[in-house]
Amino acid sequence: MRYATVIDPTRPHEPRAAVLRDGTWHALGDGDLCTLLASGALAAGSTPPVGAAIEGAVPVNPLPAPTKVVCCGLNYGDHIAETGRERPRFPTLFPKYADTLVGPTDDVVLPAGVEADWEAELAVVVGAPLRRASRDEAAAAVLGYTVANDVSVRDWQRRTLEWFQGKAWDATTPLGPVVVTPDEVDPAAGLTISCRVNGVEVQRDSTATLVFDSVELLAYISTFTVLRPGDVVLTGTPGGIGMTRDPAWYLADGDVVETEVEGIGVLRNTVRLTD
Amino acid sequence: MRYATVIDPTRPHEPRAAVLRDGTWHALGDGDLCTLLASGALAAGSTPPVGAAIEGAVPVNPLPAPTKVVCCGLNYGDHIAETGRERPRFPTLFPKYADTLVGPTDDVVLPAGVEADWEAELAVVVGAPLRRASRDEAAAAVLGYTVANDVSVRDWQRRTLEWFQGKAWDATTPLGPVVVTPDEVDPAAGLTISCRVNGVEVQRDSTATLVFDSVELLAYISTFTVLRPGDVVLTGTPGGIGMTRDPAWYLADGDVVETEVEGIGVLRNTVRLTD
Numbered sequence: 001m002r003y004a005t006v007i008d009p010t011r012p013h014e015p016r017a018a019v020l021r022d023g024t025w026h027a028l029g030d031g032d033l034c035t036l037l038a039s040g041a042l043a044a045g046s047t048p049p050v051g052a053a054i055e056g057a058v059p060v061n062p063l064p065a066p067t068k069v070v071c072c073g074l075n076y077g078d079h080i081a082e083t084g085r086e087r088p089r090f091p092t093l094f095p096k097y098a099d100t101l102v103g104p105t106d107d108v109v110l111p112a113g114v115e116a117d118w119e120a121e122l123a124v125v126v127g128a129p130l131r132r133a134s135r136d137e138a139a140a141a142v143l144g145y146t147v148a149n150d151v152s153v154r155d156w157q158r159r160t161l162e163w164f165q166g167k168a169w170d171a172t173t174p175l176g177p178v179v180v181t182p183d184e185v186d187p188a189a190g191l192t193i194s195c196r197v198n199g200v201e202v203q204r205d206s207t208a209t210l211v212f213d214s215v216e217l218l219a220y221i222s223t224f225t226v227l228r229p230g231d232v233v234l235t236g237t238p239g240g241i242g243m244t245r246d247p248a249w250y251l252a253d254g255d256v257v258e259t260e261v262e263g264i265g266v267l268r269n270t271v272r273l274t275d
Numbered sequence: 276m277r278y279a280t281v282i283d284p285t286r287p288h289e290p291r292a293a294v295l296r297d298g299t300w301h302a303l304g305d306g307d308l309c310t311l312l313a314s315g316a317l318a319a320g321s322t323p324p325v326g327a328a329i330e331g332a333v334p335v336n337p338l339p340a341p342t343k344v345v346c347c348g349l350n351y352g353d354h355i356a357e358t359g360r361e362r363p364r365f366p367t368l369f370p371k372y373a374d375t376l377v378g379p380t381d382d383v384v385l386p387a388g389v390e391a392d393w394e395a396e397l398a399v400v401v402g403a404p405l406r407r408a409s410r411d412e413a414a415a416a417v418l419g420y421t422v423a424n425d426v427s428v429r430d431w432q433r434r435t436l437e438w439f440q441g442k443a444w445d446a447t448t449p450l451g452p453v454v455v456t457p458d459e460v461d462p463a464a465g466l467t468i469s470c471r472v473n474g475v476e477v478q479r480d481s482t483a484t485l486v487f488d489s490v491e492l493l494a495y496i497s498t499f500t501v502l503r504p505g506d507v508v509l510t511g512t513p514g515g516i517g518m519t520r521d522p523a524w525y526l527a528d529g530d531v532v533e534t535e536v537e538g539i540g541v542l543r544n545t546v547r548l549t550d
Contacts, residue, residue, distance in 0.1 A: 068372065073437070092435040095370050095443075097343065099500055156499065160367040162348070162438060168370075169499045224431065224444045225374055 001047060001181040003144065005032040005064065006057035015060055017042065019050055020178070025059075027051035033179065034065040037127065037143070037229035044127025044143045044229075059177040061103040062146060063125065068231045069096040070221050071121075071150055071167065075211050075236025082244040091212045091220055094163050096150075096173055096234075104176035104265070108151055108257070109272045110169060116251040116271060119150035119237035120195035120203045120259045122187055124214035125179050126231040130222040138218035141227075144179040145187060145214070147267050148234050149195070149259040154243045154250070174259065174267040175232070185263040188213050192262040193238060197255055205238030207261070212236075276322060276456040278419065280307040280339065281332035290335055292317065294325055295453070300334075302326035308454065309340040312402065312418070312504035319402025319418045319504075334452040336378040337421060338400065343506040344371040345496050346396075346425055346442065350486050350511025357519040366487045366495055369438050371425075371448055371509075379451035379540070383426055383532070384547045385444060391526040391546060394425035394512035395470035395478050395534045397462055399489035400454050401506040405497040413493035416502075419454040420462060420489070422542050423509050424470070424534040429518045429525070449534065449542040450507070460538040463488050467537040468513060472530055480513030482536070487511075 002020040008027075017036045018025040028048050029036050036042040073092040074080050080087055102108065110116050127143025151173055157166020185191060190208030194201060207213075212220070217233050227233075242249035251257065253273040260266045277295040283302075292311045293300040303323055304311050311317040348367040349355050355362055377383065385391050402418025426448055432441020460466060465483030469476060482488075487495070492508050502508075517524035526532065528548040535541045 074435075088435060090434040090440075092437050093440050094437045095439060097500060153499070159365040160349075160363060161436070162367050162369045163436075164370060164439075165365075165368050165499060170501060224428070224440060225372060226445060 001184065003033060003062065003179040004059040004177060005062045006054060006059050008054045009056045015064065016054070018054060018057055019047060021050065024053045025057035026053050032064055033062050034230040044141050059104060061101050062176045062179050063101065063230055063232055065098050066231045067228050068225070069098065069100065069234070071096060071234040072212060072217055072236045073163070076205055076209055076238040077211070078205065078239030079237055079241070082239050082241070087211060091217055093221065094167055096168050099170045100168050100173045101175045102171045102173065104174055104267045105269065106174065107270045107272045108172050108174065109275045110153065110172060111275045112273045114156070114273065115154040115243070116273065117152045117154050117242040118195050118197065118202065118251065118257055119152055119241060120193050121148045121150050121234045121237050122191065122193055122207050122214070122261050123148040123175065123232050123234045124218065126218065126227045127229055129229065130218055130227040133219045133222040135215055135219050138222065139215045141218065142182050142214065144181040145185055145264055146176055146179045147259055147261045147264050149174045149257060149267055149269070150234055150237060174269045176267060177265045180264050194260050195240070196258040197251070203238050203240035210235060276459065278308060278337065278454040279334040279452060280337045281329060281334050283329045284331045290339065291329070293329060293332055294322060296325060299328045300332035301328050307339055308337050309505040319416050334379060336376050337451045337454050338376065338505055338507055340373050341506045342503050343500070344373065344375065344509070346371060346509040347487060347492055347511045348438070351480055351484055351513040352486070353480065353514030354512055354516070357514045357516070362486060366492055368496065369442055371443050374445045375443050375448045376450045377446045377448065379449055379542045380544065381449065382545045382547045383447050383449065384550045385428065385447060386550045387548045389431070389548065390429040390518070391548065392427045392429050392517040393470050393472065393477065393526065393532055394427055394516060395468050396423045396425050396509045396512050397466070397468055397482050397489070397536050398423040398450065399493065399508045399510060401493065401502045402504055404504065405493055405502040408494045408497040410490055410494050413497065414490045416493065417457050417489065418504070419456040420460055420539055421451055421454045422534055422536045422539050424449045424532060424542055424544070425509055425512060449544045451542060452540045455539050469535050470515065471533040472526070478513050478515035485510060
């Protein structure tokens with residue numbers, strides 16, 4: 001199953017949950033995916049009645065209102081190596097907000113002069129409440145997988161020990177375009193994840209090389225805080241970020257960043273350093 | 276003005292916003308303080324019509340549903356010294372969730388065996404939307420001040436570079452008991468902040484010695500993410516935490532932690548390491 005939150009051109013101000021059937025987006029209830037998940041109408045492993053086809057549907061940010069967005073850093077071997085760190089015993093976690101997210105084709109707008117960097121990531125979407133979950137419980141609670149770019153403001157990230165202030169700039173983390181259920185994609189078996197800047201490939205790896213996989217991350221996080229349907233966990237980025245290159249390579253105004261995970265889709269976002 | 280969210284014994288399942296008048300809590304609308312602030316009925320510098328007295332009102336967590344809870348670490352000189360660090364140029368920020376908060380007399384429940392530590396803090400409550408705010412705009416948006424204890428799970432905090440997983444355990448950060456408006460208390464002029472464990476004083480300092488004051492923190496955070504009415508910023512803890520003592524002193528099952536800020540009030544919470 002492929003879920004999205006889409007804009008129906010006949011109701012442009014009401015983003016709607018939708019499911020892809022025979023190449024066409026069909027409505028699922030009246031709210032967006034977060035609304036549907038919060039209401040229980042959509043859950044991991046179950047889909048509500050499928051409504052009418054939406055002609056000209058355009059996927060937007062699939063999850064506009066998660067209660068929690070948790071990210072894992074240092075989770076691919078080559079990225080750990082490029083930051084000069086050792087393979088971690090525990091996941092390095094930091095959060096973003098619902099406010100941090102934008103849609104799959106939205107501009108990423110930041111102030112002129114900041115050191116903006118790319119981080120292609122696989123994201124996992126929670127489809128059932130999780131608290132102190134076992135690995136099996138966490139696996140059963142996965143609604144599906146989507147694509148994210150944990151665009152990072154490196155100069156702010158480096159200002160202090162805690163990365164948060166470089167990671168939580170409003171409307172800078174593209175998400176989408178679709179959420180694909182685990183029966184269709186298996187990140188543990190290996191999906192190619194890649195990032196391109198103005199067409200030049202800067203990251204490429206396989207999700208099979210994650211140190212902590214999606215299910216492990218959900219179970220671990222649920223030890224200290226509840227996860228709810230619609231929450232999102234970003235699983236970390238592979239090697240190839242701009243900051244650790246020599247010389248460092250940061251995003252410029254007008255750059256086009258494409259972020260892709262095999263079997264899910266592509267985010268295509270233009271960077272605007274004009275805020 | 277002193278605001279709270281209280282339990283009215285005649286409507287025990289509906290926490291209500293209230294204001295103190297002549298020593299008695301009076302109702303302010305029907306929801307809790309967050310509901311009232313989100314609706315705009317209560318804002319920095321303005322109070323809605325005061326309703327009837329609530330006999331036997333008991334203050335609970337004043338802010339049960341902030342959209343953001345942001346904390347500043349390393350913000351008092353003696354605490355910076357005890358952690359062996361230098362006076363920072365920028366605030367060290369990390370977040371908690373609404374789920375992390377509990378009320379002023381609630382138990383703090385954690386699993387047996389964790390290294391639980393105290394951190395008495397002054398908290399500032401946002402009373403108007405803030406985005407890229409100047410210091411003056413931030414000052415005008417302060418609804419008031421309350422007391423918090425950033426109870427920290429040190430073994431989890433030390434697992435990785437990022438403190439988040441030691442700071443965001445559900446229902447472990449006491450908040451309250453009241454929110455006092457800036458015309459009644461001035462943290463910049465100096466309020467005594469203290470913490471006692473089983474009656475033994477473990478922290479005492481003045482809020483006048485904060486490196487980054489409440490208003491500075493609001494303005495700084497609003498550079499990268501919007502703050503909304505009802506959001507809470509914890510301003511950091513003074514010296515005297517348990518982790519840096521020799522030997523380290525962690526909270527035990529049954530310990531009573533009292534957290535006090537002069538002119539605001541006292542939190543009194545029992546630690547239960549039984550979760």
